[in-house]
Structure formats: structure tokens, C-alpha cells
Amino acid sequence: MIKNLLSIAGLALAGGMFFLYTQPTYDNVQVLKERMSQYDQALDKASELQQLKQSLLSRFNAFKTEDLDRLRKLLPDHVDNVRLILDLDNLAAHHGMALQNVVISEPASESGGASVIGSIGLGHRRFDSLTLKFSTRGSYEDFAAFLGDLETSLRIVNVVSLGLVRESDVLTRGLTYRYDITIRTYWLK
Amino acid sequence: MPSASPQPSFIPREMQQVSVVNRAHRGGLADLFILISIVFLVASVALAVGVFLYQQYLQSSSASKVDQLERAKAAFEPSLILELTRVDDRMRAAGEILGGHTAPSAIFRMLEAMTITTVAFRSFDFAATESGNISVKMDGVADSVNSIALQADLFSKGGMITNPIFSNINRETDGVHFNLSALVDPAAINYAQIVSGISPSQNAGGGVVAPAVLPENVSPFESGATPPAAGPSNPPAGAAPPATPPAGSN
Numbered sequence: 001m002i003k004n005l006l007s008i009a010g011l012a013l014a015g016g017m018f019f020l021y022t023q024p025t026y027d028n029v030q031v032l033k034e035r036m037s038q039y040d041q042a043l044d045k046a047s048e049l050q051q052l053k054q055s056l057l058s059r060f061n062a063f064k065t066e067d068l069d070r071l072r073k074l075l076p077d078h079v080d081n082v083r084l085i086l087d088l089d090n091l092a093a094h095h096g097m098a099l100q101n102v103v104i105s106e107p108a109s110e111s112g113g114a115s116v117i118g119s120i121g122l123g124h125r126r127f128d129s130l131t132l133k134f135s136t137r138g139s140y141e142d143f144a145a146f147l148g149d150l151e152t153s154l155r156i157v158n159v160v161s162l163g164l165v166r167e168s169d170v171l172t173r174g175l176t177y178r179y180d181i182t183i184r185t186y187w188l189k
Numbered sequence: 190m191p192s193a194s195p196q197p198s199f200i201p202r203e204m205q206q207v208s209v210v211n212r213a214h215r216g217g218l219a220d221l222f223i224l225i226s227i228v229f230l231v232a233s234v235a236l237a238v239g240v241f242l243y244q245q246y247l248q249s250s251s252a253s254k255v256d257q258l259e260r261a262k263a264a265f266e267p268s269l270i271l272e273l274t275r276v277d278d279r280m281r282a283a284g285e286i287l288g289g290h291t292a293p294s295a296i297f298r299m300l301e302a303m304t305i306t307t308v309a310f311r312s313f314d315f316a317a318t319e320s321g322n323i324s325v326k327m328d329g330v331a332d333s334v335n336s337i338a339l340q341a342d343l344f345s346k347g348g349m350i351t352n353p354i355f356s357n358i359n360r361e362t363d364g365v366h367f368n369l370s371a372l373v374d375p376a377a378i379n380y381a382q383i384v385s386g387i388s389p390s391q392n393a394g395g396g397v398v399a400p401a402v403l404p405e406n407v408s409p410f411e412s413g414a415t416p417p418a419a420g421p422s423n424p425p426a427g428a429a430p431p432a433t434p435p436a437g438s439n
Contacts, residue, residue: 003219014230068276151292
């Protein structure tokens with residue numbers, strides 16, 4: 001009788017140990033093994049990325065600091081419209097003209113673009129833009145030189161609209177014109 | 190003679206023998222059960238110990254790998270990666286913007302090269318839309334309708350201006366006034382193409398016999414038309430009289 005009780009107790013203990021500890025622990029071990037496999041993959045990927053980083057870093061170090069500065073001026077981190085207006089005014093003054101009636105629009109991302117298609121396209125862009133409208137007066141030759149400098153300036157601006165109306169200059173008795181210009185300027189988001 | 194010892198039990202001797210045999214059988218079965226239970230118990234304990242040790246090994250190994258990953262992450266220098274990504278974004282965006290950068294001065298150079306001396310423009314409106322369409326509208330005055338026709342012919346052959354439409358042609362005291370609206374070929378004023386020398390604006394007027402055009406760098410807005418009273422209009426040499434009035438003429 002005691003032997004029977006002992007054998008039943010032994011079997012119950014064995015079963016209880018298996019089902020209450022061994023099996024859940026084994027399930028946990030499986031999860032751990034899967035996690036280990038993911039860690040191994042991540043470490044392999046990290047090794048590849050480290051090599052890629054080294055190659056990119058060597059390419060980045062090959063860039064001249066001046067070139068990177070020029071690139072930053074070409075497409076700045078912020079709109080910096082005051083600096084742009086100052087630069088434009090200096091450029092105009094260099095050709096004997098002056099900026100008047102400067103009006104700045106909202107950024108394209110905030111105004112939603114000119115059309116539905118435009119606003120969809122803007123979401124994917126890495127850069128934002130706004131338009132800046134101004135007027136100036138001067139001779140055709142001065143304006144042509146100003147426009148040429150504007151097109152080749154390091155800070156990229158695109159002429160969106162340009163109006164030219166003939167005016168006579170009483171003082172110099174020469175032909176002068178009024179120019180209404182809208183330009184679009186860009187910056188990195 | 191009676192038997193030496195009396196029978197101590199009421200149970201028959203045969204029955205006792207059967208009971209002993211049964212007890213022996215039961216005892217063997219119980220031993221087997223005990224053996225089986227011991228085997229199961231030992232196996233279960235061994236499995237539990239094995240699984241416990243393996244779990245401990247995996248946990249320590251996992252912690253080690255997490256540590257390695259943390260070190261690998263730190264080795265990436267997130268600030269450097271951010272800077273490299275920023276430079277990459279800047280270069281791509283700059284390339285995209287430069288690809289669409291326009292040089293409207295090419296239109297003025299074309300006008301300087303292709304405006305005949307008997308035509309002068311009084312105003313100029315340039316508009317570039319988001320979709321890439323570029324249009325120009327100009328008001329001008331010519332000394333005759335023939336001059337306007339010749340100018341339309343030159344613009345058509347130039348390549349930069351497409352669909353030039355001359356309209357509102359009115360003869361007034363100071364000449365023949367007209368309006369011009371046209372589309373501009375975006376490739377012709379694309380800055381990258383102009384710089385690389387493959388834009389049609391580089392040879393604006395090239396291949397076109399442009400008689401009596403303005404001297405280079407002279408404003409197309411200042412060459413005055415000869416008033417009709419000053420004499421008959423003289424189309425420049427080589428200018429053919431228009432077979433049909435220009436589109437939109439009144």
C-alpha cells in the first residue's frame with residue numbers, strides 16, 4: 001500500500017515538475033533562442049553598417065570644408081529671409097538700383113502649394129520654399145546685369161514672375177523701367 | 190495417533206498458499222510502479238535541471254549580446270550619422286532645385302538677338318507656374334505690320350519661344366501697336382543646360398537669317414519704331430511680306 005502511494009506520489013511529482021516548471025521554462029528558452037537569433041542578425045547588420053559608415057565617412061572627409069560651406073549657403077537650414085533681402089539689396093545697389101515694396105509669402109508647406117497636386121508633391125520634398133516679391137527701378141543694362149547676378153548667386157532663387165514697364169526718368173532724361181519681380185527661395189526642412 | 194500439531198487457522202492451507210502467491214504478485218507490481226515512478230521522477234528532475242541551466246546560459250548570453258549591440262550602437266556615433274544624413278539630404282535637394290533652376294536672362298538675350306530694329310517692346314511679363322509652364326506677354330510697337338510679321342517669323346524659327354501670338358494690332362500715330370503672348374520652352378532657359386552649353390538659347394537666332402536685328406546687348410525695349418509720318422515703312426532686307434495677317438490681328 002505504501003509502495004503504491006509512493007509510486008503515485010513520485011509520478012505526480014514528476015508530472016507536476018514537468019508541466020509546471022520544465023515545459024514553461026522550455027517555452028521561455030525557445031523565446032530566448034529566437035531573440036538570440038535576432039541579436040545575431042542585428043550584430044551582423046551592425047558590422048555591415050559599420051563598414052558602410054567607414055566608407056561613407058572617408059567619402060565625407062574627402063569633401064572640402066569650403067565646398068560644404070558653399071552647399072550650406074546654397075540651401076540653408078532656415079529660410080533666413082532677412083539675410084536674403086539684405087543680399088538682394090546689396091546686389092541691386094551694386095547695379096545702381098534699390099529694392100522697394102518687399103513682400104514675403106507663407107512657406108509653400110504651410111500655404112499648401114498652388115494646387116492639390118502641388119500640395120501632395122510638397123509632402124515628399126526635403127526642402128521648403130517661399131516667394132518674395134519686390135520692385136526696383138533702373139536701366140535695362142543695369143537690370144540685365146542684376147538678373148544675371150541673381151541667377152548665378154550661390155543662394156539659389158528662381159524667378160517666378162517678372163514684370164517690366166517702361167518709365168521715363170526726368171532727371172537723367174534716359175529710359176528707365178520699373179521691374180516687379182517675384183522670386184522663390186528654398187531651404188532644407 | 191493424532192497429528193503432532195493442531196491446525197492454528199481456520200483458513201484452509203490451500204487458501205493461504207494462494208494468498209501468498211497473490212501478495213507476491215502485488216508486491217512485484219508495486220515495485221514496478223515504484224521503479225517507473227522513480228525513473229519518471231529522475232528524468233523530470235534531469236530535464237528541469239537541464240532546462241534551468243540552458244535558460245541561465247541563454248540569459249547570460251543574451252545579456253552579453255545586448256551589451257555588444259549597445260557598444261555597436263555607440264560606435265555608430267548617432268550625431269555623425271545625423272550629420273551625414275543631413276549632408277546627403279542637402280545634396281539631393283540641391284541637385285533637384287538646380288535641375289529646375291531657370292535663367293530668364295536667356296529670354297532677354299534672345300530678345301536682344303532677335304528683335305529687329307523696326308520693332309520695340311514697351312512691356313514684358315514673365316510667369317513661371319508650378320507645373321513648369323512658362324509664358325511671356327509683351328506689348329510693343331512696330332513701324333509696320335510687315336515688321337510684326339517678320340518678327341513673328343523670327344521668333345518662330347528661334348526655338349525658344351513657342352506659339353507666339355500677336356494680337357491687338359492697331360495702327361497709331363507712333364507706329365503699329367501690338368500685344369504678344371507666347372510660351373517659352375523651359376529647356377531653353379534651364380540654367381544647367383545653358384551652363385553646359387546644350388540649350389537652344391546658346392544659339393538663339395543661330396541658323397536664322399535675322400536681318401537688321403539689334404546690335405548685341407542693346408535693349409529690345411528701347412529701339413524705337415519709325416513713325417509712319419517719317420516715311421514709308423521699309424522692311425529690312427530679306428524680310429518677306431506676310432502672306433496672311435498674324436494670328437489675332439485686328
